[in-house]
Amino acid sequence: MNRHVTTGFLPGSALAGADLALPGVVPLERRRLQCYLALLFSDMAALFSGFAAAGWLYLGPDGLAQGSHLAQLLLPIFLTVALYNGTYSLHSLEHALSGAIRAQIALGLAASAVLFIAFYTKSSASFSRVLFSGGIILSSLMLAILRAQMRSFVRWRCGGRIIHEIVICDGGVPIVLPGARVIDAAAHAITPALDDPVSLHRIGVLLRGVDRVTISCHPSRQRAWATILKGANIDGEVVDDAVARLGAQGARIVSGHGLLRVSVGPLGLRARALKRAFDLIFASCALIALAPLLLAVALAIRIEDRGPVLFVQRRVGRGNRFFDMIKFRSMTQSLSDPHGHRSTLQGDPRVTRVGNWIRRTSIDELPQLVNVLKGEMSIVGPRPHALGSQAGNKLFWEVDERYLIRHALKPGLTGLAQVRGLRGTTLHEDDLVQRLGADLEYLDGWSIWRDLAIIAATARVLVHPRAY
Known part of the structure; x- marks a missing residue:
């Protein structure tokens, strides 16, 4: 049943397909983030400059402090509304x-909220109505001017298009989408x-840096x-x-063709930025x-077996792309299993004495903190x-085709399946199905609080009867 796990997974051939990366496709996600930040700081500058100018014109130099104070009152409400009404969104960039x-x-809306609060707290007399009104008018004017100027910045950072979009023709009807x-x-x-990780890796390389892809293929390959x-x-x-057969999440019509959306990233830009920042801080500390x-632990491994301290094994990461995961070596060097053909069993003779201890306490996984820092994994x-x-007798992706969906996020050092005790040897297909159910549940409705x-909960299962 290991017919797919052949020399095709050796490092040299696994990287075959690197030439598939599309020329001229520079990942735009970071550049879009730069544009969002530039727009945000531009709007903040418009707000403060508008109120400062109003204060200067109405009260002279003494009015600068009053104008700045009013801008500070208005700013948090403005940013809150702007973040929720799509002022800093992909649509606004396009x-x-x-x-x-x-x-x-x-x-x-922010100005209305300030006036409402000032009226009910009877604090409106503490600031000049003329200055406030003038500040709103001049800030609005500055917003329009600076937003017009920011078009050049967005065009400079992202080029003519805000996203990279490709159409893959795989035997389906010819289709041309603008841009x-x-x-x-x-x-x-x-x-x-679906049963060939190398093919999946090649597709992952092709899609690197691409924001949207449309597939036109024969019906037999749509699933x-x-x-x-x-x-x-x-x-x-x-x-x-x-729509029903594919479980499509949306649809649109372009050039007379019906397009069904079958996937979107599970996390938005702000959620990914928050998760990445948390990963960096947690892993570093x-x-x-x-x-x-x-x-x-490294010294103990070296003293007992004289072999390398770390064990490196190729795993599948986000987007079905391979990465090299590192662990403390827990098996005798000559009996290590770099391709994972054989799961570790309780009392496995390949495991060393030090290895048995670090596996039972999950310490063997700690070097993956380096994978987290490199951006290959998440906490x-x-x-x-x-x-x-x-x-059982099937490779994981042969048991349930939904298995590949779990690769929509970076793999983790711990996960929902692990804290529920779903770990260890998968002797039966149902062992994997339960684990997969937990992984897919985690993908649905992520929050930083759930990660915490x-x-x-991981602290309670570091030492576990199925950790061997």
Whole structure:
């Protein structure tokens, strides 16, 4: 049953397909974030400059302090409204006029809120109504001017388009989308093979830096493409009318063709930024605090077996792309299993004495904090599995096609399945199905508070009867 786990997974051939990366496709997500921040600081500058100018014109130099104070009162309300009404959104980047209008609406609502609060707290007499009104008018004018100027900045950072969009033609009807690059799957040897991690890796490389992809393929390959795109952390669509069969999340019509959305990234930009910031802070602090323990474990492994301290194994990460996961080596060097063909059993003779202790306490997983810092893993997420892992007599992805969907997020050091005790050897297919259910549940409705709860719960299962 290990027919797919062959020499094709050796490091050299696993990287085959690096030439599939599309020329001229520079990932725009970070640049879009820069544009959002630039727009935010531009709006803040418009607000303060408008009120400062109003204060100067009405009261002279003494009015600057009053104007600045009013701007400070208005700013948090303005930013709150602006963040919720889409002033800093992808749509606002693509349509500058829409973004400018939303910013003006946010300013108007913020001004109304301040007046409402001032009226009911009877504090309106503490500031000049003329200065406040003038500040709103001049701030609105400055918003319009600076927003117009920011169009050049957005164009400079992101080019002519805010997103990279491609169409992959895999035997389906010809389709042309405005601004999208058309890719011939046959010419690039791209095949949606769910049982071949190397093919999935090649597709992952092709999609790197792409924001939206549309697939035009034969009906027999639609389910495969839909599954791959759901696990690729990308906004994906398939040209088809079979909404119910594909479980489509949305639809649109372009050039007379019906497009079904089959996947979107599970986390928005702000959520990903928050999760990444948390990962960096947590992993950095953990490595510093645990440095003495990590050094002691490394010395113990070296003294007992004289072999390498770390064990590196290729795993599948976000977007079905391979990465090298590191652990403390817990098995005898000559009996290590780099491809994960054989799951570790209780009392496994391959495990060393030190290895048995660090596996029972989950200390062998701590070097993956380095994977977190490198951006290959997250503190919380679906656990990455070895390519040859089996449930019963089937490879993991053969048991349930939904398995690939778990790759929509970075793999985690711990996860919802782990804190529920779903870990250890998968002797039966149901062992994997239960684990997969927990992973998919985690993907649905992420929050930083849930991550913190899972981390807290992990402390209770570090030592577990199935940790061997």
